[in-house]
Amino acid sequence: MFRYPSLEDCPLDEDEDAFQALGEEDEDIDQFNDDTFGAGAVDDDWQEAHERLAELEDKAGSGREPDGPVGNDGDVLGDPEDALAERLTRLVIDSELEDPAIMQAVHTREPPQQPGGLNSSIWDSSAVLRRIRGPLLAQEMPSVSVLDYALPQRPPQARDEERDPSERALPRRSSSPIIGSPPVRAVPIGTPPKQAAIPNFNQQILCPKPVHIRATMQQRYPAPYGERMSPNQLCNVPNSSLLGHPFPHSVSPVLTHLQRAQLLGGAQVKLLPAGRMSPSQFARVSGLVGSPLPSVNPKLLQGRVGQMMSPAGGFRAFFGAPPAPPPSQLPHPPGPGSHLQNLRSPQMFRPDTTHLHPQHRRLLHQRQQQNRNQHRSLNGSGGDRGGHRSSHQEQIRKDPYANLMLQREKDWVSKIQMMQLQSTDPYLDDYYYQNYFQKLEKLAAAEEVHGDGPKKERTKLITPQVAKLEHTYKPVQFEGSLGKLTVSSVNNPRKMIDAVVTSRSEDDETKEKQVRDKRRQTLVTIEKTYSLLLDVEDYERRYLLSLEGERPALMGERKQKICDIYDNLRGKAPGQDRLSDDHFMQIMCIRKGKRLVARILPFLAPEQAADVLMATARNLPFLIKKDAQDEVLPCLLRPFSHVLYHLPLGTVTSLVQQLTNLPQSAAAPTNLHLTAVLQNKFGLSLLYLVLSRGEELQSSDTNTELMQDNQWTELMLMATRELLRIPQGALAKPVSIPSNLISLFSRYVDQQKLNLLETKLHLVQGIR
Amino acid sequence: MNYMPGTASLIQDIDKKHLVLLRDGRTLIGYLRSIDQFANLVLHQTVERIHVGKKYGDIPRGIFVVRGENVVLLGEIDLEKESDTPLQQVSIEEILEEQRVKQQAKQESEKLKVQALKERGLSVPRADTLDEY
Numbered sequence A: 001m002f003r004y005p006s007l008e009d010c011p012l013d014e015d016e017d018a019f020q021a022l023g024e025e026d027e028d029i030d031q032f033n034d035d036t037f038g039a040g041a042v043d044d045d046w047q048e049a050h051e052r053l054a055e056l057e058d059k060a061g062s063g064r065e066p067d068g069p070v071g072n073d074g075d076v077l078g079d080p081e082d083a084l085a086e087r088l089t090r091l092v093i094d095s096e097l098e099d100p101a102i103m104q105a106v107h108t109r110e111p112p113q114q115p116g117g118l119n120s121s122i123w124d125s126s127a128v129l130r131r132i133r134g135p136l137l138a139q140e141m142p143s144v145s146v147l148d149y150a151l152p153q154r155p156p157q158a159r160d161e162e163r164d165p166s167e168r169a170l171p172r173r174s175s176s177p178i179i180g181s182p183p184v185r186a187v188p189i190g191t192p193p194k195q196a197a198i199p200n201f202n203q204q205i206l207c208p209k210p211v212h213i214r215a216t217m218q219q220r221y222p223a224p225y226g227e228r229m230s231p232n233q234l235c236n237v238p239n240s241s242l243l244g245h246p247f248p249h250s251v252s253p254v255l256t257h258l259q260r261a262q263l264l265g266g267a268q269v270k271l272l273p274a275g276r277m278s279p280s281q282f283a284r285v286s287g288l289v290g291s292p293l294p295s296v297n298p299k300l301l302q303g304r305v306g307q308m309m310s311p312a313g314g315f316r317a318f319f320g321a322p323p324a325p326p327p328s329q330l331p332h333p334p335g336p337g338s339h340l341q342n343l344r345s346p347q348m349f350r351p352d353t354t355h356l357h358p359q360h361r362r363l364l365h366q367r368q369q370q371n372r373n374q375h376r377s378l379n380g381s382g383g384d385r386g387g388h389r390s391s392h393q394e395q396i397r398k399d400p401y402a403n404l405m406l407q408r409e410k411d412w413v414s415k416i417q418m419m420q421l422q423s424t425d426p427y428l429d430d431y432y433y434q435n436y437f438q439k440l441e442k443l444a445a446a447e448e449v450h451g452d453g454p455k456k457e458r459t460k461l462i463t464p465q466v467a468k469l470e471h472t473y474k475p476v477q478f479e480g481s482l483g484k485l486t487v488s489s490v491n492n493p494r495k496m497i498d499a500v501v502t503s504r505s506e507d508d509e510t511k512e513k514q515v516r517d518k519r520r521q522t523l524v525t526i527e528k529t530y531s532l533l534l535d536v537e538d539y540e541r542r543y544l545l546s547l548e549g550e551r552p553a554l555m556g557e558r559k560q561k562i563c564d565i566y567d568n569l570r571g572k573a574p575g576q577d578r579l580s581d582d583h584f585m586q587i588m589c590i591r592k593g594k595r596l597v598a599r600i601l602p603f604l605a606p607e608q609a610a611d612v613l614m615a616t617a618r619n620l621p622f623l624i625k626k627d628a629q630d631e632v633l634p635c636l637l638r639p640f641s642h643v644l645y646h647l648p649l650g651t652v653t654s655l656v657q658q659l660t661n662l663p664q665s666a667a668a669p670t671n672l673h674l675t676a677v678l679q680n681k682f683g684l685s686l687l688y689l690v691l692s693r694g695e696e697l698q699s700s701d702t703n704t705e706l707m708q709d710n711q712w713t714e715l716m717l718m719a720t721r722e723l724l725r726i727p728q729g730a731l732a733k734p735v736s737i738p739s740n741l742i743s744l745f746s747r748y749v750d751q752q753k754l755n756l757l758e759t760k761l762h763l764v765q766g767i768r
Numbered sequence B: 001m002n003y004m005p006g007t008a009s010l011i012q013d014i015d016k017k018h019l020v021l022l023r024d025g026r027t028l029i030g031y032l033r034s035i036d037q038f039a040n041l042v043l044h045q046t047v048e049r050i051h052v053g054k055k056y057g058d059i060p061r062g063i064f065v066v067r068g069e070n071v072v073l074l075g076e077i078d079l080e081k082e083s084d085t086p087l088q089q090v091s092i093e094e095i096l097e098e099q100r101v102k103q104q105a106k107q108e109s110e111k112l113k114v115q116a117l118k119e120r121g122l123s124v125p126r127a128d129t130l131d132e133y
Helices: A012-021 A023-037 A045-065 A074-093 A100-107 A127-136 A148-152 A165-169 A201-206 A231-244 A259-276 A279-290 A298-308 A310-319 A336-343 A356-377 A389-398 A409-421 A429-452 A506-515 A518-547 A548-569 A581-588 A591-603 A604-618 A620-626 A633-645 A647-659 A672-679 A679-700 A705-724 A741-748 A753-767 B005-013 B093-117
Strands: B015-023 B028-036 B041-052 B054-066 B073-076
Touching: A279 A429, A279 A604, A356 B093, A389 A647, A409 B005, A409 B028, A518 A548, A518 A581, A518 A591, A548 A591, A548 A604, A548 B054, A581 A591, A581 A604, A581 A620, A591 A604, A604 A620, A604 A647, A620 A672, A620 A679, A633 A679, A647 A679, A647 A705, A672 A679, A679 A705, A679 A741, A705 A741, A705 A753, A741 A753, B005 B028, B015 B041, B028 B054, B041 B093
Parallel strands: none
Antiparallel strands: B015 B028, B015 B073, B028 B041, B041 B054
């Protein structure tokens, strides 16, 4: 905090003191702003901005003092000037969204180098600023800041007389549609009169209170402005393209940044109704504001900026006696709307000229024709304009309007777009894109492997890499205030519905379950198991993302969940030893249940999986009957084959036993169980799989236990017999036929029977 | 080739000549000067191009600020191929006249269609209830 030695008597000082006293609360207020508008929304330090405004006012006041012109008493203003410049520097460095991820992404693109040392990066780099500032402030112009220096030496003032005649001639949008309407000069109702508005722009809008006006630029810098154009004129230059000047030659090819900034300042106002104004634009406008622009009255800034950044005005009013009436009380509230009206592009006219008087229309037509011709010739004739790409580049380079959007603003747009993609868990937040992208990558990889066709370069979306930090919200509390000041913000929206998840006690549930029918209960079980399954599936991803230390715990959790899944599946109640297949069968009768089992199997431990497989085999005829409509059982084949791959011979043997219901009691004339299995696609395929696995074990492992071996042989003999007995027509079409089945059967049957079997199987294959 | 998310991808198109198709069917051609996150556009040296059949006409419009929601299509114009068009440029008056004639013809045919449908006891939704300018 600095003081003005010569301005002690300034009434503003009270205000300064008030700010000092409230210094410790500033942090709170900043936090408050952040919480309410989101981080970065009010990135500009409102207090700083405000101080600068106050400071400007001081200077404006001192300018009228008899001691001497402000421009020369550097000793008085030297200090504040330094501090101001420093702040300005800080302001420039201040990037509104400090997120490292975004910054990284943004800084990958180098800002384009701009010609001109002074012009190059007033807004970009503080180093440059300091470099320029040094000599400037120290010597020639002690009290004039860089910005003063860089300003076009002419007050922003547009003279209607100087403007393009074509503007005047062209009908305005709101011109009267009556035929033979008065010439376009006629002032449309509702819009402020143009004649009055533009020339008075400076007085009325820039300086709502003429009392505070310092010597205008013109007076202070009587340098001839010759051919140079004022920023306001620059604003209007585009309009002159009607007359056929694509780029005015009178303008130096590269606009100074300030000119550009002012140009934009004008343009921004036009932009306003089209969308929100960006913080960076605020920042820049206020940056301009903060600098001691001689011709710009602080009031204007307060009016202009204050309306956009309510905290600046609002808090001032809140904290102390404001030195000036708030903008709304000014005689001419310079709201964005009025700006808009004043700056309304004059060449807007209706597309259809049919409402015009024929003669007028002809005139208009002639003029436009002329314009176009000029336009064409200036652009190197409409025919061969920009004949080469390079010439296009040249054109861009020559274009004095290029880079109207500063790098800073471009960065701001990219940042704001990047912010939306930030996420701690992209898989959760953006599931479909993630999956789509994975698919794309897989496709690309496959293409590369095949190597066919020219390599297509795939476009990749740039996304921020670092996850955002959790924002903890603490409601702001002012001492002595009653109640809570803030209840909601962008980060913490107000809770509209207080939905509480009430978990009922287990007793209630079981009681209810007894009442409900069994099917519904099974459905509930399936849903519960599904959510468990999804959790388990997520663990792989979480494992990869987790730190080394957390992994054992994660693994433990996962194991527990898998056990829960298994228990759900088998309907194992605690304390119950003997498992009944009943529960499992209920699940397997429901389509979703079958798919669930197919998805669960890969996660289960081998014994658990074997148990599931066994239960399925045991009750296969029943399942087949139930599956007649759904026909989803085949989806189980693949997981089953994976399970089989890990099973020892003993289990495989018993599996075949279960599957074929052998040895059956001699009393039964036909093996209904086996018939049912063989007649079903899934059943037969499963049987083949199991047999194939058995054969694999037999052939690979020669020293199996004799007992098991005998059992297997015995079983196979019986099975082959059954297979031979079954009429060929009763055999279903299996999904696949393992290749080693022939060698399997060759062990247990003689040649004749083998041939018979072969034809049977071959036939089956042939049909397939 | 990598691209930025959302309208940030437009940043590299700045200061190039673009054709913008608006929601109301108008076609603008101009230099893209500035964008924001809503794809609000600032076009410079804009012309509004009206196509009727094989003819087209340009109406100079100066600076055009387009609200992002109205943009249907935006594309850079290849300055190499810009003049390489089978279309014939005509004066503004002529193109406006052509447009008027075309619209009138369209209205006539619509009217006939409605009439014919009415005679058969059918009704069609009126075209002017749709969002057209």
